[in-house]
Amino acid sequence: MSFRLSITWLHTWTGLLGCWLLYFMFITGSTGYFDDEISRWMQPEIPVQMSSFDAATLLPKAEEYLRDVAPDAAHYYIDFPVGRSPFYTLWWQTQSDPQTGRKGIWYNKKLDPNTGAIVTPRDTHGGELLYRMHYVLHYMPTSLAHWITSTAAMLMLVGLISGVVIHRRIFKDFFSFRRRKPDRSWLDLHNLAGVLPLPFHLMITYSGLILLMFTTMLAVPVANYGAGKEIRMAYDRFFSEHEVREASGNKAPLVELSTLYQDAAQRSNGHPISFISVDNPGDSNGIVSVGWHVTTGLTPFQPLHYDAVNGARFEEQEHSVSGAKTFYDTMEHLHEGQFAGPLLRWLYFFSGIAGAVMVASGGVLWAIRRQQHQKAKGLSVRGLGLVQSLNVGTFVGLPIAIACYFIANRLLPLELAGRGDWEVHCLFIAWLIMLMHAFVRSRRVDHITVWQEQLLLASVIFAAIPVINAITSSVHLGETLFYGDWVLASFDLFMLALALVFGVARYKLRAKTARQSEPCDAELGEARL
Secondary structure, three states, X not given: OOHHHHHHHHHHHHHXXXXXXXXXXXHHHHHHHHHHHHHHHOOOOOOOOOOOOOHXXXXXXXXXXXXXXXXXXXXXXXXXOEOOEOOEEEEEEXXXXXXXXXOXXXXXXXXXXXXXXXXXXXXXXXXXXXXXXXXXXXXXOHHHHHHHHXXXXXXXXXXXXXXXXXXXXXXXXHOOOOOOOHHHHHHHHHHHHHHOOHHXXXXXXXXXXXXXXXXXXXXXXXXXXXXXXXXXXHHHHHOOOOOOOOOXXXXXXXXXXXXXXXXXXXXXOXXXXXXXXXXXXXXXXXXXXXXXXXXXXXXXXXXXXEEOOOOOEEOOOOOOOOHHHHXXXXXXXXXXXXXXXXXXXXXXXXXXXXXXXXXXXXXXXHHHHHHHHHHHHOOOOOOHHHHHHHHHHHHOHHHHHHHHHHHHXXXXXXXXXXXXXXXXXXXXXXXXXXXXXXXXXXXXXXXHXXXXXXXXXXXXXXXXXXXXXXXXXXXXXXXXXXXXXXXXXXXXXXXXXXXXXXXXXXXXXXXXXHHHHHHHHHHHHHHHO
């Protein structure tokens, strides 16, 4: 076997083995670039800020609430209604346990950005759940999920590199799309979706492996620092965020945050303040950090630091940061894209969707070629039916399941216990039904018919989301378009666009199947004559 043929074999089987999990990771990970927007749609009870934020009036209410509910908190964090998340959110973290070393738990409450009143939205995991599922999956321990997703990412990296090696006409084929040839059109789609966003795919795969390196590459730090407490000390030394000041244990009153807000607003060069963070509130060594979004660099925020007792501003002392942490932070910023503006975030999203198209088209192409081989040789190809059923049940079934997640958000009773968890259960129940439909239905009809049925269902169910939203909430298209709320309007419009995409795909597939069956019908008529 030649070198190129061996690499082709490697590319084929690494791609197939990780195909369905990588598709899941690309789809859910891509939604993470709009997790705040998705969460906003899934909590329609939260009022949107209708005027400029009145810090002088609303901040004292936030301070009073935090003092009442969390007088001994280790951290306060106030998220202001600016940018992608127009909510007024209070966060507080309990004290860490010195005996076990466990960090405190974070809690949060959302406020009306116009009145400061507490708002109780529906229980939902929102867009954050979809984002987290791309690396922690669900219904399993986090450590096991990290091993599984890291293995899939490694298969992805091998597939990308081997694909570049075997692709001899990469630039010529980049401009080719032969849509009337079934196997060639899928190959052209596979090449196009893989080559066009190739730098993104390499970056997102490699950075994902780096972010999970303490799971899959643990042998390296263990060999250098030892296991147990030694490796934890090494991690804290090189990777933990440093404290600006350690708590002294001496009680002291917290300065009025509205005063610091106004001072920072004057120094922010017109950028709206996006957060206030308080470390060690009520302690003489407390620190208040006031920050705003920046549009350059990989760091999304620019903070100013103040003494929490007297409000004096000071410059944070420079701390030596290890090269390992600098590199790790850079990979994390690139992978998560938190620094990205709207256009770059859309580019991240569509590049991730292109990754899903790439692995999906590879799975379909494998099934098509094995089916052609089976017809030509008259031999049964082992695993062909399994792959075909997994293809349709995953590539169409997963989007249907995510649509059911959104519909469950609107239809489940608001008072249902564990409502947020039940939204997730609806997602996986719907996906299981789609997989069962693909396996059971394919025993009676061909897989093309199964594809058509699920594509039709996907088109209907995505089109139903804006309709159900209009019936069950006040943030429907008629309202959001009238008031120019393009974040909420874009969600419904995107659902309609997905319905159109699945509908067109079903129409094309049905028309193609009809054209292919015409000669057979003509031959059958002649035979009867």
